[in-house]
Amino acid sequence: MKLIATNAQSTLATGQNVIELANDADPRDLVLAGVDRIDLNFPKFSDGRAFSQAFLLSRRLGFKGEIRATGDVLADQLAQMERSGFTAAVLRADQDLAVAERVLGSYPGYGVGRYQGDAVQINPHFAA
Secondary structure, three states: OEEEOOOOHHHOOOOOOEEEEOOOOOHHHOOOOOOOEEEEEEOOOOOOHHHHHHHHHHHHOOOOOEEEEEEOOOHHHHHHHHHHOOOEEEOOOOOOHHHHHHHHHOOOOOOEOOOEOOOOOOOOHHHO
8 A cells, every 4th residue: 555645745636537536425426437546535534434435446346546545544544444445545644654654564464365355355365
């Protein structure tokens, strides 16, 4: 998962076809042809609707572009975001990028595909 500091210039959508999806919108209503990136917003860290949107986009709708978490994104949410289908996250301003990288790196294969499927690894290892 690509981690982005809030002040990084790469948060800007230059030269890309980007959709900013409200957290109460249904991703199944989108036309995904030609879309490079979809930004899903966490208005507060306790609002998890964007997790469901990311899962729908990556697993059910087969979206292959970047799915980016924005808003109130905390380092301790990153492993679950990655399992849900997010490919990038813009950290909240008070979150340290080095700490977030260390936290995310602490969970390599964090259950991914071991005991249950998720958006990244659909089949668990024992099902192979």
